[in-house]
Amino acid sequence: MKKLNFFWNQLTSTFWFVPSLIIVGTIGIAILSIYIDGLVEISHRGLSRYLFIDSADSARSILTTISGAMIGVAGTVFSITLVALTLASSQFGPRLIKNFMYDRLNQVVLGSYVATYIYCLIILNTIKENGEMDFLPSISILLSLLAALSNIILLIVFIHHIATTIQADMVISDISESLNKNLNVLFPEKIGEEHGEDHEPKEQEIKESYSNRMQVKAPKSGYLQYINNDSLLQKVNEMDGIIELHYRPGDYVVFSVEVATIYTNTDLSDEQVLYFTNQIIISETRNKYQDAEHSIHQMVEIAVRALSPGVNDPYTAISCIDNLTSTMCYLTTVKFPSKYRYNEDGDLRVIADALTYEGMLDAAFNQIRQFASGSPSVVIRLLEALITIHEFTYRPHYKRAVKIHAQMVLNMASDSFDEHNDFIDVKKRSQQIFGEGSDQ
The missing domain is CATH 1.20.930 (Transcription Elongation Factor S-II; Chain A)
Incomplete structure (x- = not known):
């Protein structure tokens, strides 16, 4: 489960995931609004005549204007984001670019403009005015107007946000807040809240008591991002063995270097060694989740x-x-945390680089x-x-x-x-x- 949470955090931190969700959600809203327009007949009398369009030409004109404006502003937003990334790279260092890319508001703004553009295109395609069939999605057009108004407000908020986030004090404060979290x-444990006292086991004697020693090697070069500690502890406990980790998240490992050593009294198959290898994630960059x-x-x-x-x-x-x-x-x-991890019976199972x-x-x-x-x-x-x-x-x-x-x-x-x-x-x-x- 923790490994899935790690991959989920990695996915939600990408620059494209949130905009993609917004776009997919907007397509669903467009289909739903068209369906509702097909069920509901709008009366263009009284106050409703000021809210709903009753002409296909006017509807096409409005949707074309909104869609063109939204994709244009989306390009402007993307350009502003690139400028902010350039300034951040030159002033604070290239490794901080990720912090700006992972900013949730930047992702929402870009996704909102592209989604509104796609929404208008979908609605525009449904307008029919001929002798056989007349269809004017008035509710859907009203939603596109509201979306355009919301995006104008969102643009103002975005510009203010960008101007604030590139300030040195704000960048430092954001990093500090992320670090503290x-x-x-x-x-999680405070001094005085821990249960029991740590004790130093006779590490070398314990390791020498096992007859077999198996190496777990790095499948590639890169930074050690994540170690699935729970799965490692559970697996070595089933095997009645010990695993010693030679690196911790944040360390750079070279291809085929020994990242861990397994001590057991039974021979391990290639599949079992592969299982241990898969519990360690190595990537090109570092991240904060375990580092x-x-x-x-x-x-x-x-x-x-x-x-x-x-x-x-x-x-x-x-x-x-x-x-x-x-x-x-x-x-x-x-x-x-101690470098020694034990099972429920108090047997040493993991020796970590703490x-x-x-x-x-x-x-x-x-x-x-x-x-x-x-x-x-x-x-x-x-x-x-x-x-x-x-x-x-x-x-x-x-x-x-x-x-x-x-x-x-x-x-x-x-x-x-x-x-x-x-x-x-x-x-x-x-x-x-x-x-x-x-x-x-």
């Missing part, structure tokens, strides 16, 4: 590009640091620190971010990781700052992490 799914560091890397990319000499935008980098600080403070409160807080902290701040050497304001904000994270952290190994980063920031400031007073500012702030009187 993803972390809530990947790390907790994906959105962090997107935000880091924006900060690094902002710190490049060609852009030189420290305010955008500082905004990225602020949002990453919020994320890392949240991660101090969650329980990172995420760690230290690794997430490295992903968030290492590259920003490396590119911020020429910007004292960014370095100072980076150290302030570490101070905030240090205040939220109470686990000793988390604190050690924060202190390591603070020391690297302090070392970099000592080597790169031209103004001595700037370094004094950084050193004073570092005392909040290392303590007063520290020689750091």
Whole structure:
């Protein structure tokens, strides 16, 4: 089921799926409205004469005008979208283009205009005025007028939306919101809410207790997008074995590299090995569904590009640091999943390549620190971010990781700052992490 949910999320994230659904739905509405027009006779007296068309020539003229306008505006919408994608690619990086393509409003707008065009063509084809048969779909024509009016309003909303979404602060905010939602799914347990204590099994001894060792190799090169953990756990439990995963979602794997190792006491058939291979999805790009560091890397990319000499935008980098600080403070409160997964009887079944807080902290701040050497304001904000994270952290190994980063920031400031007073500012702030009187 989770694998189906993954494919469904992938499908709904494509640029064409939602417009296609709108078009298919509109064709159904067109058929239904024509059917209703065939059942209902419209009186063109009183108020209804201002709402319904009573002339075939007028109906054709209206539908032709609407259809021509809609397909023209659809081209304009597509052009505006391409301009936004070009700006996003040059300013924020090509990997962020997906965020704009997956924007639901962009998909709905494009689908609505193309669907209205197709709707008008279908209705236009049903108008008959000859000696044998007269048919004027008045209700359907009224619906096309309402659709045209709605699309005009939708165009205004779309232009406002595009102008808003390409702003740096809004892009960073959207990534941060998506990251926080993803972390809530990947790390549902809070510290203090977990059941029982993790224990380190004698991993090597357990693996050596099995007589057979089988490799699961990557079927192609690419990024590991998804691992169906539930199916793997269920299958190795049935075989009374263990599977060790050497990579996690987000890692790049090379064709035929060993992505997992299965330990059993029975020989495995080629079909069984193929089953394990099919539970691992590899693609050309990364995604966020199981990759907790994906959105962090997107935000880091924006900060690094902002710190490049060609852009030189420290305010955008500082905004990225602020949002990453919020994320890392949240991660101090969650329980990172253990690399060891057990069945209901407490038997070890899966050894995974698990995420760690230290690794997430490295992903968030290492590259920003490396590119911020020429910007004292960014370095100072980076150290302030570490101070905030240090205040939220109470686990000793988390604190050690924060202190390591603070020391690297302090070392970099000592080597790169031209103004001595700037370094004094950084050193004073570092005392909040290392303590007063520290020689750091």
